[in-house]
Every structure is written in C-alpha cells, then in structure tokens.
Amino acid sequence: MAASKIDIKLYKTQEWVDWCPGCGNFGILNAEQMALAELGLDPKRTVIVSGIGCSGKIAHFINVNGVHTLHGRAVAFATGIKLANPELEVIVNAGDGDQLGIGVGHFVSVGRRNVDITVIVHDNGVYGLTKGQAAPTLPRGVKTKALPEPNINDAINPLLLALASGYTFVARTYAYDVKHAKETIKAAITHKGLALVDVLQPCPTYNNINTKEWYDKRIYKLENWDPVVKSESEIEDKITKAYLKAREWGDKIPIGIFYQNEAVPTYEDRVEERVSTYLKNPPAKQEIDKNGRFVTSIENIVKNKRVV
Amino acid sequence: MAASKIDIKLYKTQEWVDWCPGCGNFGILNAEQMALAELGLDPKRTVIVSGIGCSGKIAHFINVNGVHTLHGRAVAFATGIKLANPELEVIVNAGDGDQLGIGVGHFVSVGRRNVDITVIVHDNGVYGLTKGQAAPTLPRGVKTKALPEPNINDAINPLLLALASGYTFVARTYAYDVKHAKETIKAAITHKGLALVDVLQPCPTYNNINTKEWYDKRIYKLENWDPVVKSESEIEDKITKAYLKAREWGDKIPIGIFYQNEAVPTYEDRVEERVSTYLKNPPAKQEIDKNGRFVTSIENIVKNKRVV
Amino acid sequence: MVKITWMIGGPQGSGVDTSATVFGNALARAGYYIYGNREYHSNIEGRHSYFNLTISDKPMHSISDDINILVTFEAETIFQHFREVHDYLFYNKALESTKLSTINSIERETAEEIEAFLESVNVPPTVEGVLGYLRGRGVKLIPVEYDKILMAVAEEMKLSVATISRSRNIIAAAVSLRLLGLDKKYLAEAIRGLFKNDLFVKANLLAADKAYGLAEPAYGLKEIPVSGHRVQLDGNTAVAMGKIAGGVRFQSYYPITPASDESVFIEANQVVDAVDPDTKESRKVGIVVLQTEDELAAINASIGAALTGARASTSTSGPGFSLMVEGLGWAGMNEVPVVVTYYMRGAPSTGLPTRSGQADLLFSMHAGHGEFPKIVIASGDHVEAFKDAIWAFNLAERYQTPVIHLVDKSLANAYSIIDESELDYSSMRADRGKIVIPDGSYKRFQFTDDYISPRAFIGNAVMHYTGDEHNEEGHISENSANRIKMYEKRMKKLELADKEIPEESRLNVFGEGDVAVITWGSPKGAVMDAMEELKQDGISMQLIQLRMFNPFPRNLVTKLLKGKSKIIDVENNYTAQAASLVASSTGIQPTNYILKWNGRPITRTEIRNAVKTIMEKDEKRVILSGGQ
Amino acid sequence: MVKITWMIGGPQGSGVDTSATVFGNALARAGYYIYGNREYHSNIEGRHSYFNLTISDKPMHSISDDINILVTFEAETIFQHFREVHDYLFYNKALESTKLSTINSIERETAEEIEAFLESVNVPPTVEGVLGYLRGRGVKLIPVEYDKILMAVAEEMKLSVATISRSRNIIAAAVSLRLLGLDKKYLAEAIRGLFKNDLFVKANLLAADKAYGLAEPAYGLKEIPVSGHRVQLDGNTAVAMGKIAGGVRFQSYYPITPASDESVFIEANQVVDAVDPDTKESRKVGIVVLQTEDELAAINASIGAALTGARASTSTSGPGFSLMVEGLGWAGMNEVPVVVTYYMRGAPSTGLPTRSGQADLLFSMHAGHGEFPKIVIASGDHVEAFKDAIWAFNLAERYQTPVIHLVDKSLANAYSIIDESELDYSSMRADRGKIVIPDGSYKRFQFTDDYISPRAFIGNAVMHYTGDEHNEEGHISENSANRIKMYEKRMKKLELADKEIPEESRLNVFGEGDVAVITWGSPKGAVMDAMEELKQDGISMQLIQLRMFNPFPRNLVTKLLKGKSKIIDVENNYTAQAASLVASSTGIQPTNYILKWNGRPITRTEIRNAVKTIMEKDEKRVILSGGQ
Ligand SMILES: Cc1ncc(C[n+]2csc(CCOP(=O)(O)OP(=O)(O)O)c2C)c(N)n1
Ligand SMILES: Cc1ncc(C[n+]2csc(CCOP(=O)(O)OP(=O)(O)O)c2C)c(N)n1
Ligand code: SF4
Ligand code: SF4
Ligand SMILES: [Mg+2]
Numbered sequence A, B: 001m002a003a004s005k006i007d008i009k010l011y012k013t014q015e016w017v018d019w020c021p022g023c024g025n026f027g028i029l030n031a032e033q034m035a036l037a038e039l040g041l042d043p044k045r046t047v048i049v050s051g052i053g054c055s056g057k058i059a060h061f062i063n064v065n066g067v068h069t070l071h072g073r074a075v076a077f078a079t080g081i082k083l084a085n086p087e088l089e090v091i092v093n094a095g096d097g098d099q100l101g102i103g104v105g106h107f108v109s110v111g112r113r114n115v116d117i118t119v120i121v122h123d124n125g126v127y128g129l130t131k132g133q134a135a136p137t138l139p140r141g142v143k144t145k146a147l148p149e150p151n152i153n154d155a156i157n158p159l160l161l162a163l164a165s166g167y168t169f170v171a172r173t174y175a176y177d178v179k180h181a182k183e184t185i186k187a188a189i190t191h192k193g194l195a196l197v198d199v200l201q202p203c204p205t206y207n208n209i210n211t212k213e214w215y216d217k218r219i220y221k222l223e224n225w226d227p228v229v230k231s232e233s234e235i236e237d238k239i240t241k242a243y244l245k246a247r248e249w250g251d252k253i254p255i256g257i258f259y260q261n262e263a264v265p266t267y268e269d270r271v272e273e274r275v276s277t278y279l280k281n282p283p284a285k286q287e288i289d290k291n292g293r294f295v296t297s298i299e300n301i302v303k304n305k306r307v308v
Numbered sequence C, D: 001m002v003k004i005t006w007m008i009g010g011p012q013g014s015g016v017d018t019s020a021t022v023f024g025n026a027l028a029r030a031g032y033y034i035y036g037n038r039e040y041h042s043n044i045e046g047r048h049s050y051f052n053l054t055i056s057d058k059p060m061h062s063i064s065d066d067i068n069i070l071v072t073f074e075a076e077t078i079f080q081h082f083r084e085v086h087d088y089l090f091y092n093k094a095l096e097s098t099k100l101s102t103i104n105s106i107e108r109e110t111a112e113e114i115e116a117f118l119e120s121v122n123v124p125p126t127v128e129g130v131l132g133y134l135r136g137r138g139v140k141l142i143p144v145e146y147d148k149i150l151m152a153v154a155e156e157m158k159l160s161v162a163t164i165s166r167s168r169n170i171i172a173a174a175v176s177l178r179l180l181g182l183d184k185k186y187l188a189e190a191i192r193g194l195f196k197n198d199l200f201v202k203a204n205l206l207a208a209d210k211a212y213g214l215a216e217p218a219y220g221l222k223e224i225p226v227s228g229h230r231v232q233l234d235g236n237t238a239v240a241m242g243k244i245a246g247g248v249r250f251q252s253y254y255p256i257t258p259a260s261d262e263s264v265f266i267e268a269n270q271v272v273d274a275v276d277p278d279t280k281e282s283r284k285v286g287i288v289v290l291q292t293e294d295e296l297a298a299i300n301a302s303i304g305a306a307l308t309g310a311r312a313s314t315s316t317s318g319p320g321f322s323l324m325v326e327g328l329g330w331a332g333m334n335e336v337p338v339v340v341t342y343y344m345r346g347a348p349s350t351g352l353p354t355r356s357g358q359a360d361l362l363f364s365m366h367a368g369h370g371e372f373p374k375i376v377i378a379s380g381d382h383v384e385a386f387k388d389a390i391w392a393f394n395l396a397e398r399y400q401t402p403v404i405h406l407v408d409k410s411l412a413n414a415y416s417i418i419d420e421s422e423l424d425y426s427s428m429r430a431d432r433g434k435i436v437i438p439d440g441s442y443k444r445f446q447f448t449d450d451y452i453s454p455r456a457f458i459g460n461a462v463m464h465y466t467g468d469e470h471n472e473e474g475h476i477s478e479n480s481a482n483r484i485k486m487y488e489k490r491m492k493k494l495e496l497a498d499k500e501i502p503e504e505s506r507l508n509v510f511g512e513g514d515v516a517v518i519t520w521g522s523p524k525g526a527v528m529d530a531m532e533e534l535k536q537d538g539i540s541m542q543l544i545q546l547r548m549f550n551p552f553p554r555n556l557v558t559k560l561l562k563g564k565s566k567i568i569d570v571e572n573n574y575t576a577q578a579a580s581l582v583a584s585s586t587g588i589q590p591t592n593y594i595l596k597w598n599g600r601p602i603t604r605t606e607i608r609n610a611v612k613t614i615m616e617k618d619e620k621r622v623i624l625s626g627g628q
C-alpha cells in the first residue's frame, strides 16, 4: 500500500486534542501522523483502532478511519477488520492498562495468529483517564502521584511478553524522540506480520516518577544490532538475544527494533492457503446479492443433506 | 501446613471419575492425590479451584474443598480465596484452553502479584470437553482428529509465558510419569510464591498426535540442572537459562523444574507490609459483629468528614 | 396417521447418534418423516445418552414420552428408561444378571430414584428384575446377541471385533427396521450414503444382513412414495446453511456447547459457490471462520468485520453470551449490523451444558448496560432456524443494529426429516439497507428523517466510530442537545422497525379456539403435535407462537388474546419470561402456565396431559418433569 | 427558607472542585446545608467542568437551574452558563475581549448552539457581548482581578505565582462568602481544615483576606447556630463508609468512573479499628483491597473471598458490570453472598463516562444467562447510600445470593452537608444468616424447609462448589428430579425474601395527594425539593421512592397507586425502566412521564416546571434537557 509522501496536514482532524500539556501522547500523535504521511497511506484504507484511555482518543485526532473501541478489546476489533478486508492497513493504539491489563489476553493470543497489524502501546505506567492508578508496567514499590500506597504489583515487560507470544516484530521507542518513534512506527507498519511498538510515554499529570527527565537520562538507541531473521537458522540466536536485551531496564533503557522475523506466515497467508481466492476477493469485497437475489449457492450443501 | 503423610484414600471422593479410558487426567489425579497425602495437607484447609473442561472436573474427585469455577477464571477465584484466607493451601487445576486461551489474561496478570498458589495446566493441546477443537498449545499445521483443517494458529509456550509474567516457580511434568508429576506438584505446593506446573497430558480421544507413544519417545528429565535462585545475583543467569531451556521442544522435551526464586515477596507478604495484622488475622477469620452489633468503628473516618 | 416412538440409549461415545442417524435415514428413504431429540451428559465417554425418535407419515415436530420401541446395548439404558417403554425392548442377553448397584456411570440421585421405584413395585434392582417387570406389563422382550453377530462379521472380514464394534449400532437399526416391517434395502442405502470408509460400509452391511432376521415384522409399515427431495436437518446445520445462503462472510466463535457445531459446519464449508443469478456464472469465494481466544474477542472481531461491510456473525450459548454483552452495547451504540446466534442451554452458570432451556429471553432483551436498540427473534423449528438466520442479517443491516437470534438447544440438536422445498431458499431476498459509497466527506451518523444514516464501509470512505456518545461524524460529543438527539435517533430505529415489519410476520398463529396457547422456540412443535391429538379429545386451541420479541407485536397479540377463555403459557423456564413480556406489553396475563426447567425438551405427551389437567382442574401452574 | 444557588466553572484540573469544597465547608461552619453537583468531561485537563451548589438553612437534596451567583475565571464558563445566571457574575476582567471562536476546549456542537443563541438575540460572540447582554437582563457583574491578587500574595510570600495559582479558587470563595454576608472566619477555618500543607494554608488565607473586600454583602445571610456535628459526604464516600462499618473485608475493583473513588477510599482506610462493643477493647485489623486486571477477575476474586467467609464486594459501573454478569451467575448458582455496587453512568457502551444515568435497572435485574435470585436495591440519597451498603451485605448473607446495589453517578459525585446523627450507625445491626461450623460431614446445598442451607466457610469444612447443576453435596448432577428441586430451592429464596422483608422498607413514601410520583435513585431529591415548592403552587403530590426492585414490593405499590388521578414516573432514562417493572408487577401504568437522558441530573426546577406542564396540559411525556 505504500505510495508517495503526503502532506501531514491531511492526516489531522478538526478535533481539539484534549490531552494535558506536555503529555507524551502528543509525541506519539505527531510521529504516527508523520509515519502515515511518509508512507503515503490512503486514509480510506487505513484504520486506527484504539482502546479506552487518554491514549484511545488518538483515533479521533488522525484523519484516517478511526475505530475507538472498548477498554482492552482493540486487538479483537482490529483482527476482525483486517481479516475481513486484508487490503486495509490496520494500526492499534491503546494504553498499557488497556493492552497489558484488561486486554492482555488478546495481546497474547493475537501472537499465535501473526495477523499483519501494528500494535502500539502507549506505555505511561498509569491508568491515565481514570486518574492515575497503577498500570501493569509500573514497577513494584513505586509510588506515583495518585497512589495511596506504593505499587503492590510487579511490572510486566511488554517486549518479553510479545516475544513469548509470537510477535514477529518487537520494538520499543520513546514519545519524546519523535523521529525515532516515527521511524519505528514506519518499520512496524511496513513489517509483514504482527508488530509491537512499545512507546515509553511520559504522563506528566500522574506519573511523576518516569518523567521526561528520568527517561532522557536513561534511554539509548540500539546500535550494532541486527534484529532481522534472515533464515530459519538465525531464529534461535536472534530471539535469544532479543530476550536478553529486552530484560535491560534501569539505568540504561534501550530503544529500537529488538526482533523481526518475516518468515512466519501471516494469518492472512494461512487463510489464503485454505481459500485460494481470499486475498483477491476477501469477505468485505464480495457481493453477496444481485438486486436482492442472493448469489451464494447452497445447492451442494443441501444435496449433502438429502436422504431422498 | 505440612503434616505427616496421610492415607491417599482420604483424598478420594465418592464421585465416579468420568474421563475417557486412558486419559492423561487419571495420572494427574493420582499424582495430585499422592502429593496431598504425602504433604499431609488438611482437606478442610486445602482448596482445589478448577476451570471448565474435562480437567475442571478434578475438583469433584479430590476430597478437599473443591471450587469448580468458570471457564478461564479459576485463577481469579483462587486469588480471592487465598488473599481472604492465606492459611489455605490453594491449587488451581484447569485445561490449556482454559488457562492459556480464555483465561490467559488472568494467567499472565497473577504473575505480577506472585500470590502463593499453585497453577496446574492440564496441557492436552485440545479443547477436550467441547469435542476436540485446537487449544493454544497445539502447534500450527497439526491436524488432530476433530479439526476440519490443520491448526491455523501457532502454539503458545506455557513456560515462556510464565517466566515472562513473573511466576517464581516454573515446571513441566508428564501425566504418565506419575511419580515425577507427584514430586513436581509437591515442590510447587511447597514453593513460597506463584508456581506453574505444566502437565503434558495425552488426550487419547481427540489428540491423536501428541499421544503417550509420542511423548514417551521424547521426554527426558532435567539433570545437572539447578533451577533455584539463591541470591539476587543469580537471577539473571538462572532465568536466562530457563528461557533457553523452555524453548526446547520437538525430538527432545525436557521435564522438571526450570526455575525457582523465593526471594520475590508474595502478595500476602506485600499486604502484610501494609497491614501488620493481616497474616495473623486475615479477612476470613475476623469477627465483624458481636451478637449482631458491628465491631468496626468508623468514628475516626467520620470525624475526618466533619465540617462542624 | 402413523406415529411410532423409538428410543436408543447407550454410553456417550459409543455411537448412539450414528445409530439414530442411520436408522432415521433408512426410514426417510422408505418415505417416513422423523423428529428426534438427542439427550446427553456433559461428558465425552461413558455417561448415559439417548436418542428419542418419532416416526410418522406426516412431518413431525416433537417427541413423545411413550416409547414404542426401546433399543439397548447395555444395562444402564434399561434401568434409565424401562418405565417409558410400551411395546418392545431390545436388550443384550449377556447382561441379564447385571445389578443396578454395579453401574458406576449412573448418577447417584438417578440410581437412588430407580432403586426406590423398583422397591416400591417389589422388583429386584437387576436387569433380570426389570425384564420380569416389563414382561408383566406386556412389553415384548427381544434379546439380541450383539457380540455373536459382531464376531461373525469380524471373522468373515478377517478383522478384530474392536475395529467393527460400532457396527453394533447397525444391528440395532436393522432389527428395528424389520420390526417396523420395512425392507432392509433402505438401511443398506442409508449405510452407503453415510459412511465414507469402504471397510465400514462392508462391515455394516454384513451386520445389517445378519441382524435383520432377528425380529418379526410387527408394525406393518409400508413404503411411502416420495415426491421431491427430503433432507435431514438439525438446528445447528439449519442455521449454518441459512447463514451461508444469507451471505455470511465472517463468522467468529469460541467453542461452546451447543453452538460450536454451527461454526464448525461453516468452516468445513468455507469455500462456497458464488453464482450470478442471471448469468449463472459461478466462482469460488471464501468465508473467514475465526476461532477466537474467548467470546469477548469473538463478538468484537465480528463487529470489526461488519464495519468493513462483510456480513458478520458469531454464535454462542449462555456463558459466552454473558461475555458478549459489552461488545453488543458497542455495536448498538455504533449502529453496527452484527448477528449473534444465541443457543440457549440449561442455565444459570455452567448449568446443564448439554441440555436445553429457554431461560435467556429476558437477559437477551436487556443485555448490556444502558439503552440501545436490539432486535430479538426466536425460531420454533428447523425451517424457521434456516430462514431466521437470513432474516437476522437483513434486519441487522436494514436497521443497522445488532440482532439476537435465539435457538434452544433442543432445536439445535434435534434431528428432523423435512421436505427440501420447505427451505425455499431461492425465494429468499437480501436487504442490505442503506449502503453508500460516498463521493466527498461523509458523516457516518448523519441525522435523517427515518433515523437511519447512510452506511459506508471502512475502505470506501474515512469515518469515525466510538463507544462514547458522539456527533454525526462519530467524534466524541458530550453536548447535551446532541446527546438527546443521537440517543433518540438510535432508539427510534426500533420504533421504525415496529412500523415497518408486519406484526403477522412476528408471530405464527395455528388453529382456532377459545383457548389460546402462547409459546416460542422448540416447544412450538410439541404444542402443534399435541393440538392434533387434543382435537380428538374435543379440545380446540389456538397456538400463538412468538417469533420476534423486540420490537414486540403488541397490537396483534392483544387482538389475539382478547376474549380468550383461557390463555396457557408454555415455556422451558421457571419464571415464564415470554409471558412477562406479553404482560408488560399488552397488560394481559396468561391464566395458566405449563413450565419445565429440568433441561429436557417438552414432549407432546406432556402438553396433552397438562392441557387436560388445566381444562379439568384449572391448575394454575403445571410443572413438567419428563425425560431422563 | 434560604435557597441560594451558586455555580463555579472552569477547566478540568484547575481546582474547581476544591473551590466548591472549601466554599461549602465554610458555609457549613456558618450553619448552612449544601447540596452540590459536579459536572465534568471524560478528560483530565482542559475541558469545561462546573459545580452547582444550593445553599440552604434546611437540608437540601437537589440542585436548581436558576443560578444566583456564577463564579468564573475564564471565558468558556461564561459562554456555557450565562443563560442560567440571575443575580451575580464574577469574571476575570482581563478576558473581556475573548471571542467564542478562539476557545478550543469547547465542543463544536456547544459552540454552535451558543453562537446561534447569541445571534438570535443580536449579541456578538465575545465575552464583552455576553456581559452586555447580562447587564441588560439585570445581572450584576463583578470583575475580579485574580492575577493581581495572586501576584500580591506571591510577592508577600516570596513564591512564584505558578506555585500558588490554585489560590485563585480561594479568591472566588472569599468574594462569594462576602456577597452572602458571612464572616470570613468561616473560610479561614475551612481552609485550615482542608489543606495539610502549611504553605498553601498561608497562601490561601492571604488570598482570602485580599479578596474578601471585593464585593458588598447582598444576601444578608446570618450565622445559624449548629447543635451536633455535620459531615460532608459524597456518594462514593458514603458507600465506602457503609461498607467499612458493615464489615467488608475484601473489596476488589478495576478502575472505572465513577466507581473507583469508593475503592480508593477503602484502600486509604484499609487498616480499621475493631472495637468490642462490650469491653470497648480496640485493635487494628485489615481490609484487603485488590486492584484486579479486569472486572472479570474483580467479581470472581470477590466471590472467592466470600467463600472463605469474608464479607466481600466489588464496585463498578456499566462497562465493568457488563463483564461481571457471568461471575454473577456463578454466585447465584452457588448461593454466594457477594455485593456488587453498581454506579450508573451515561450509557450505553462507553457513553458519557463522567455523566449520569439510570438506564441500567433492567439490565441489572436480568443480568446473566438463566434464572437465579438476585436482590436489587437502589439508593436515593447519601444517607441511604451509607445504610444500603450495610443492608446489601445483610441481605446477601441472609439469602445467600448476590445483591446489586445501584447508585447513580449524580449521587456518587454529589456533595452534601448532613447531620452526622442521620448516619445513625451505632444502631445498625449485622445479619450474617445461617452460618455453621459443621462437626462431621457437611452438605453445602442441603435442602431445608426455608430453602436456605446452613453455610460453612471454606477452611472450616470440606465442601464442593460448581457452576454446573449440582446435588446437595455440590457435586455435578444432571438428574432431572434433583435439577427441578435445586433450581426451585434457589428461586424460592427470593420468595422467602419477599415474605420476610417488610414492603414498607422497600420503598419510601413522602407527602400526600391525589397525584403520585414514582421515582428512584437521585431524582428523589429533586422531586422532594420540588414538592415543597409545588405545595406553594397548590399542587400536592405523593412521592413513592422505590428502593428495592427485586423482590418488588408489589402489594404496597398497588395499594398506593390505586385510585390516584395521575401517576407521574420520573427517571433518568429513555424507556422508563422502573415504570415497566411497576407495570409488569402490578398491571398499573403511569399516566405521565418525566424523562431525561442527557447525562445531567434532574433539577428541582425541572420537576417543578414539568409537573406544572403535566397538570395543565396533561402532556404524556416531558423530556428534560437541563445542564451543560
Ligand atoms: C470495561 C471497562 N473497565 C474500565 C473502564 C474505565 N477506564 C477508562 S480508561 C481506563 C484506563 C486507562 O489506562 P490506560 O489503558 O493505561 O490508558 P491511558 O489513559 O493511560 O492512556 C479505564 C480503566 C472502561 N472504560 N471499561
Ligand atoms: C465462557 C465459556 N465459553 C465456552 C465454554 C465452553 N467450554 C467448556 S469446556 C471448554 C474447553 C475445554 O478445553 P480445556 O480448557 O483445554 O480443557 P480440557 O477439556 O481439554 O481439559 C469450553 C470452551 C464455557 N464453558 N464457558
Ligand atoms: S493524564 Fe497523563 S496520559 Fe492522560 S492526557 Fe494527561 S498527561 Fe497524558
Ligand atoms: S476428551 Fe480427552 S481430555 Fe477429555 S476425558 Fe477424554 S481423553 Fe481426557
Ligand atoms: Mg496508561
């Protein structure tokens, strides 16, 4: 679906962006709009499927199809959209609470399918829109602004979880490094298969621990790092390295593409294997009637049920 | 709660065990009953929380408290039971579909809490009780008996997922090696923290691929393998080794304890840190009234709300 | 009119279903109609299951409690069903000495109940005892030496007995056919039609041959010439076929009894023929069938698919539907045409997963927080199940809102032989509602006079959806005036549907009389068949079968019920849910109730007796308890 | 009777709430009662929010549309609310030239509506224009130079203006207090009572001092001596306090508006004092508050906790409740006393997450597949919310079944000053139902005469639970007779509750008259306060406030409604859900409806006007639309 670069303004809606001043989401929004523009994606054939949270509102700010779904369920909606019409470019945007808390079951399960969509996690460590409770990526013992006591749960590592679940593209970026974020999102969209982009996203309102200052000191870009699996035999080595690298957190936090493997067939490929006309004539594009008369013949099916 | 070894018969109910002849669940049932007996667990203070599936019926066959819950939700029930009364020994038994499909969100999330319970997965690769659809551990391309086409999804690796989720005890065993299964279950119960026991469980009725014969040829026991983290500094090394070992599958399938770390505080410890009387006087054991008169005083709370 | 009831029982997994299917198909070939019910435990192997068939020269829609012929292989079926049989019992001679107390697979409550009965009639709790009891009541006992026949077949074919052990079912069918007086060639044809494996075809034919002579013709059935084709249908298949014909292109599901057979059927037929109705040009196209990780994903994936223009649906039963209600609300809020086929089983909670019920009506009417339009329809027989599956899509797309299609488990698993012409699928029409491909800018939720906005598919325009209250563009809006208007827009679609859909098409009326019977779903068949019989008892009734609950055919129901001397409500639940909807819509309360909640279908025998009790004693609430 | 309406508005996150709280507390200290409503967008910073307070010398339970004093800091609030204000407007002088079109945070529909209005009255869409318009209508305009005062304070304290920018809210409170004629010492006390940080206390006191003189006393309020204590409550806190007093020991939740504040409050108070009522011996004990990964886990964890004997509950609103219905069914099937506090917000779907509604009643009544007993209660004010939280636990344990406690968002977020004695918590009693510690073998689901089985806790006996139909031991049973009996056992508990719970306690009746008003939840307050006013208009009404919907007080409602000349149903929903329950239970339909579904609370002004319209014109359905 790549085309030539398009003016970024075309990807902006008229809606007022009602995030808090300084919110990391602005960086994600910019990066994503730039990525869409640079890839020249057709707004009609591009869909942002978002969850519920501050992050989820992004679907209203980008001028492509926007499906602002339910808390935790964006990936499920996105799967239906993509499989019914594989010609669409489908991007999921949702919060860490949304995708790694209430939605983590879908987050993991879509890994088994390798559907060709891009999953972007707005990783701010808190439940923003419900006023700052601890989200699944907040480490234990950390007491952000709105918590009555330090966080009682351990943090989940989105990259590790994605690797364990079968994602074929696993990356991390940073909301305030818009260029890096844009490039990472572009790579994820271009990737053939299921892609995770975990975006470290400061929430100045509720996460007073993992702030811009905090991240700026720690973040570094992966260098001399080739994440791409080029043959079967490389998988073991590259995924192992990715596992180890993904565990790095603390004084130094790597960003970049940790792992990429396009050798795994996408779900769409797998369907095509069963139904040879699937990609050419997917569900959404089939005419099911002609002037009201159905075109699907069940004659053979009925015959199979005949007893006389 | 350990006591002296008790006659295994005490752990059997009167219910007819209605699994198919040759079902791997019989091995799990035996192993679990033996484990309970050898640990001398008090049936009144032991709870089996099960899911829905062939596997879920196990709660009716063992003569301790049995809570046969909802499909996918056993871990959530178990968490409530354990936290309300941490004196209870709580064991979750459920299928691979139950825990790694519909329930995988809870499976992952309980890892962040390290609740001191034991999670046993009856891993048969199929949805047994609904007549043999593909479960999340069935590899792609495999066509078990009831599938109209080869399985379209990749398999999830329960051990990797547990490691990524924060389980502090991760093991695999085999239903037809009852002794190994028993010892593994005992170790898991004894472990202080959240324990996974993935039990390879042949389903002769629907899984005609991963049969007893298939497993017997491949399974080997971990040897010269010390999974136990003895100090902070060992974590990185041991968990990395566990990750790598857990990926081994195919011609050789290791069973045993892959990883164990008791240094992570349990959720109960974390609550105790906030409420110093919690373990001595947990929710379930508190008297909330005396002859109908409530004992909880809200005087200080009300005072805080006084404006005059 | 021929009406013979035949029952076969045996442990789950032993082929009882196959037996009934082969037998039924053989009868169909001889020109007979069949209606049968499958009853089984939530268990894979070993628990008692049975099939209860009515054989008739007229189309049947129900089963009966009075069994003419009971076919058994083992002891449990004899103990479970001996009180129902009137004419013939086939049994395995080798089991005569079996004691009730040695049967592990029987549930304690059931064993105790049987034991208590046997004690009360002074019969020892053994097969022998029961046989004696039956003999005393005039039931003819036909011992069958299954094992001997199997051994003979095995020997002849040089196979082990284990390999062909399932031919036991054919033996039962063969003897039964003979007893009825029908030619064994029908069975041979049925065997050839059903089994793909040559070895099994041969073994079964041999077994049939050897068994056929074991009984003497007793019922004197004659072959009936058949004009046109007949098909064998169960409810799951009927819905699946309806969906395929109706253009489903995306079906998501999570395995659950008794819904998943429908999805598995669609998956097995996912490559379909698309034929131009004018040129007759045909090509292969595909349906995506997605097995999701849970029902939350199932409904939401289907909604996603529907947004792209594919006709999309999902199928489930109670536990799964409970997980779908949040998604349903999103679809209502976003005016998405998604169809949910809701198979009702024994509830609440896990309940009786393989048994039936009709206790989910009010839940489905009010499912999901807040108010949004949903259309609720319910099928009463297999032909309706087929046609309603198509209707559901048309309604969903016309009114751009979710449609819930209720099918009870009895209907889903029931087996019937019907005239193929009844399906009448070539006359079915698609109504896709207001679909547009916009030129320029597009408002998905545009206010219009009839409250329905032109609908474009994602891919053909840029549009926005949200579960939040929204403006015409689909962007979040908390503005009060917009909220009032947009909310009303959604709700008014239901009022529009109420105006547009003829009330006559929302219910069926059968018969005439001073007494009205209200029912819905599978009990329709029992009532209809009982009505025939009651006429002979001098009781004439009018059956009102409700087919659409939302929007409810208020005026017509009021008109029909006014002035009736009695209104009898028949439902497979405890609280008479349809009756409460009738009452809240029309103000009219039934005078009497016939209710059943033991998970077993209502039989025509039960209706007949209950109606008589009501007519004679005006009993307010007759509780039925038939079925093992 | 004093009744002054005060409103303050400003962007989310700018401290409007604090302002209203400080001001209200100051008034309370001067002896006044307060009832206030918080209105805000689903947004963290920047969107318009406001607080509407009624000040009175009598306890109040509602707000009004007629604003006496409107306090603003910025332009949007002026544009949003100028049409409501009658007496005084405080505004920031610096903003006079602001144009409506430059305000980004205002929603398009709202801006267009305001613009259209201004055009219709020939006023330019600027603050200046609006001020002129107000002046023309006799509203007094009081410019406040917030920034100047803040700068002065900052200078004096050697701090940056940014640090103390929130003292702006105190300025507003101080001027308002002066206008009312009350002493500034009340504000000083309120500031000291509310702020913990000395720096802020000092800055706020200084700001108050500097601002107090900016207005002249106009309302002449006098200090009213107070006997006894008064507390400031909102609905979330009232429920939390009730639960704590009532012995909750396990609370699970997943964050959601407007429910989670309750759980956060319990967590912040999780170490509680257990005091022996005889010896007065006190010790610290703990409540477990578990933030789960989703609402599926929340309800199921609470059910698990309840099995061990802990009083357990969970709190949520629509989207979360939609995910809880499967768990609810399990609890019903297993006779588990679990309490679900259901905060109703603007629905369906995500809806208007921070606004109110009463559209979840029928859903909560029928939630979950199949039939099981659930008790449904609804609170009408803060004191009821407190007491009902305790009642819910007692009902749950007595009838061993889930209880749903409905609280609407308006009530949850409303702020009131009440007499502490109204809580009357020392007279509340615990009813834990039939609890046993068995000696020997134990049957959890033993059949008994009153259908309630002795309940032992896991830990004290061995027992079995299952969502499948089960026998007395809790083991799976598909036996028909057991099914019929066990199902009936569960359902009969509701009939028992219906017998045992006096119908008088299931509803409240206020006033007398020929006209009945039916309502439930927060609209109770608006109706009660409007009734006072309507009496002066010569209209006497009887208010029937429904408090328990299941089991429904059928006889009493029938008795009360019979013979009324008019029955007016008042609800915050579209389909008049409570009315439909009244109709299906009693056969009596309301004659008129007052309905509102724009997410804003019903005001006493609206009720007064609507009732008059109904009395004069007999309008069938009056739709309310008040609130921004
Ligand atoms: C089923 C359900 N439960 C709870 C909520 C309430 N809710 C709205 S936003 C949100 C959390 C948002 O956190 P996150 O996903 O991290 O997004 P963020 O706001 O931080 O971007 C929650 C819990 C909901 N909308 N639906
Ligand atoms: C919410 C819900 N969805 C679906 C089902 C139907 N169901 C019953 S058992 C089962 C699958 C069992 O598979 P697994 O968990 O692997 O257990 P097994 O039978 O293989 O032991 C399913 C899907 C259910 N009970 N509840
Ligand atoms: S609360 Fe946090 S995440 Fe939400 S808009 Fe504000 S800064 Fe951003
Ligand atoms: S279906 Fe499979 S898992 Fe279930 S009881 Fe039979 S063999 Fe065991
Ligand atoms: Mg977040």
Ligand SMILES: [Mg+2]
Pocket (backbone or CB within 6 Å): B053, B095, B096, B097, B122, B123, B124, B125, B126, B127, B128, B135
């Ligand atoms: Mg399984």
